[in-house]
Amino acid sequence: MIELVLGLPQALVEPVSDALSDELDALSVSVEDADAGTEAEQALFGEPGMPAPEPAWASSTVRALFETEAQAEAAAALLLAQDWTTGLRVLAMMPVVEQDWVRLTQSQFEPVSITEEFWVVPSWHEAPAAAKTVIRLDPGLAFGTGTHPTTLMCLRWLATNARSWPRMLDYGCGSGILAIGALLLGAHTADAVDIDAAAIQSTQDNAAANGVTVRAGDPAMASGCYPLVVANILAQPLKLLAPLLCGHVEAGGRLILAGILERQVDELRQAYAPWLTLEVLDSLDGWVLMGGQRASHDDR
Structure with a gap:
């Protein structure tokens, strides 16, 4: 499997995630705070009497898994070619080592x-x-x-x-x-x-x-x-x-x-x-x- 790692602003998180999962054959898509582990890290939450939680962080990292490198490369190329993806960056593309995840966990x-x-x-x-x-x-x-x-x-x-x-x-x-x-x-x-x-x-x-x-x-x-x-x-x-x-x-x-x-x-x-x-x-x-x-x- 290949992991495609993207950096993007908040406004792109939902449409890019939808495109990855619905149209570009990603096996899974996850979103995390690009500032995780720093003083700028922020929690997203929603509670009674409070505004609804934001859909993502101001600066987010999206990780998508693909079966093959060709699929990951094609997905990245298609996303970068769109007019509406300004601010999208490819941060990494790397193989995911197969492991016994149950035993490892x-x-x-x-x-x-x-x-x-x-x-x-x-x-x-x-x-x-x-x-x-x-x-x-x-x-x-x-x-x-x-x-x-x-x-x-x-x-x-x-x-x-x-x-x-x-x-x-x-x-x-x-x-x-x-x-x-x-x-x-x-x-x-x-x-x-x-x-x-x-x-x-x-x-x-x-x-x-x-x-x-x-x-x-x-x-x-x-x-x-x-x-x-x-x-x-x-x-x-x-x-x-x-x-x-x-x-x-x-x-x-x-x-x-x-x-x-x-x-x-x-x-x-x-x-x-x-x-x-x-x-x-x-x-x-x-x-x-x-x-x-x-x-x-x-x-x-």
Whole structure:
């Protein structure tokens, strides 16, 4: 297989992607931020009360796979010849080495220790002897396998604050790992919401694989107030979602936030100050976990 790598402005991403997949025989097409890994990197998201997510980044990279080099060369030539593709650049054209992708993927995911007794274990691994609580979770389409510092800190907080929550909300659930972990650690019920249909399906599948029941759906499904609300997203959407998330925390309840860099702590404190006081609960590899408690009725 041959990978064709293109650089292009935002306005061309959709028509070029459509042309590659519909007319030029690309086997797959993916889009990524051309500034990924730099300070200019940006997240695309959509949340209630916010503008719809942009279709791509201002400067994007499109990767297309073709069966043959001739197909990739023809696709590049045809796109460059069009009047409407000004700004399109061919960055690379390279062979993709054939590999056993299943075996390769599995080799990259080992059991993750949250605490000595709490582990996240892929289905193809045996659980460690010391593991008393195990989340069975395989890498999939949705974010959250326990390896990223933000997810790990959320699970670590759940483990070290183990108690029975009558009800919890996992907002931006991804794989559903936090809702599943909370249930395994004693929560009675868990709701999990996400704007991505793949995340909702992944959460339902992972919950079933772990023998727990998670009510999963889009954000409109979240109803009423919860003793515990956990949101592992990114700092910018967390700031914009402050009124909504705090509105889901019952009097005396806890709010746990992740996806925050150390340099963003003060921004988050300010954003949530009208409702509660956030404090740093944990830190790992430049990321922090923040949390706060809503005042009880007696304190208002």
